[in-house]
Amino acid sequence: MKITDIKTHLLQVPLMEPFHIALGVITDVTSVLVEVQTDEGITGYGEGAPGVLITGENLEGTEASIRLFREKLIGTDPRDLEKVNAIMNRASYQAPTAKAAVDIACHDIAAQAAGMPLYRFLGGMDKEIETDMTVGIAEPEKMAAKAKLHVEHGFNVIKTKVGIDTATDIARVKAIREAVGSGVKIRLDANQGWSPKQAVEIIARLNEYDIELVEQPVPRFNFEGLKYVTAHSSVPIMADESCWDSKDALRLVSERAVDYVNIKLMKCGGLYEARKIVSICEAAGVECMLGCMVEESGIAVTAAASLGAALKNITRADLDASFSLAKLPFEGGFTVEDTRHLVLSQAPGLGITGLRREMLTSREAK
Ligand code: MG
Numbered sequence: 001m002k003i004t005d006i007k008t009h010l011l012q013v014p015l016m017e018p019f020h021i022a023l024g025v026i027t028d029v030t031s032v033l034v035e036v037q038t039d040e041g042i043t044g045y046g047e048g049a050p051g052v053l054i055t056g057e058n059l060e061g062t063e064a065s066i067r068l069f070r071e072k073l074i075g076t077d078p079r080d081l082e083k084v085n086a087i088m089n090r091a092s093y094q095a096p097t098a099k100a101a102v103d104i105a106c107h108d109i110a111a112q113a114a115g116m117p118l119y120r121f122l123g124g125m126d127k128e129i130e131t132d133m134t135v136g137i138a139e140p141e142k143m144a145a146k147a148k149l150h151v152e153h154g155f156n157v158i159k160t161k162v163g164i165d166t167a168t169d170i171a172r173v174k175a176i177r178e179a180v181g182s183g184v185k186i187r188l189d190a191n192q193g194w195s196p197k198q199a200v201e202i203i204a205r206l207n208e209y210d211i212e213l214v215e216q217p218v219p220r221f222n223f224e225g226l227k228y229v230t231a232h233s234s235v236p237i238m239a240d241e242s243c244w245d246s247k248d249a250l251r252l253v254s255e256r257a258v259d260y261v262n263i264k265l266m267k268c269g270g271l272y273e274a275r276k277i278v279s280i281c282e283a284a285g286v287e288c289m290l291g292c293m294v295e296e297s298g299i300a301v302t303a304a305a306s307l308g309a310a311l312k313n314i315t316r317a318d319l320d321a322s323f324s325l326a327k328l329p330f331e332g333g334f335t336v337e338d339t340r341h342l343v344l345s346q347a348p349g350l351g352i353t354g355l356r357r358e359m360l361t362s363r364e365a366k
Helices: 059-073 081-091 096-114 140-153 166-180 196-209 223-232 246-254 271-283 299-310
Strands: 003-021 024-038 043-048 128-130 133-135 157-161 185-189 211-215 237-239 260-264 287-291 314-318 330-332 335-337 341-343 352-355 361-363
Touching: 003 059, 024 059, 024 096, 043 096, 043 299, 059 081, 059 096, 081 096, 081 271, 096 271, 096 299, 128 299, 128 314, 133 140, 140 157, 140 166, 157 166, 166 185, 166 196, 196 211, 196 223, 223 237, 223 246, 246 260, 246 271, 260 271, 260 314, 271 287, 271 299, 287 299, 299 314, 299 341
Parallel strands: 133 157, 157 185, 185 211, 211 237, 237 260, 260 287, 287 314
Antiparallel strands: 003 024, 003 361, 024 043, 128 341, 330 352, 335 341
């Protein structure tokens, strides 16, 4: 089997409402959907959603990188995932979002060719995963009302964004806990918003509200600071922006700098690299969460959910991105049960049967 073409389609649609985090505001789903075509008639679907606040990538750059990979990958067997990733890594040291798009599509093809849904191809038998629901930064009462609504709809875990200012962060978490009651898990994400000492102090005060974990309390480059917070907090600490790829994961777990790691396909470059992170973490006794970019439209979420369902060291999921779109730009993929469970298709691969092309801007490769 050989890759004969890689087509890109751009999606840019407003979120149902803007999403505020410590790093800024996200207003749109911005994503490059790819179709990897083969000489055997199998088409694989992938998605690269650049989270400009997190990865610093954008739509145009992601599309340009995919075009570069296209030149190098035509003629390659897409089932040779080692080779596909080696070619992309040689072509560009960076561009994880573009790599993720192509890597997901090639996994889709490999699983289709094997006649298995992707989660089975990845080695698992579970076909569903429970996701949390995230509340963006706003006034405490507004966040509490949102969290309550999500719980009423069926979510058991609320992830809430903090990291702006201490007094209001505490008021935010207090209001949410009072609104949702004691049976619901609350996880926090500071998106690098605190200094190490500030983080230790705030987390100690927040612990009164029964916090499950805190994601990325300090700036991404501050591994020593992350280690300090982990050592001085009774609440488990999770790395997100500090863990890009398997090399970051190795450093974080070797230095015992974190309790958990949040993997995103757009940070690490796809399923191939994500599996390495999971293995490194598992060997160190560190559990993983699978996250997503707010900008994702759902194809990458389907891939992440497949990995999360398959691998037992992925114990948490923050795969709520597709809930922020009124309509998804593809047919098939996962379905949602009881509000919070992403249930994977039994069809081979990702189970995506086609793109809703009226939502996309397609460009011919040059
Ligand atoms: Mg995060």
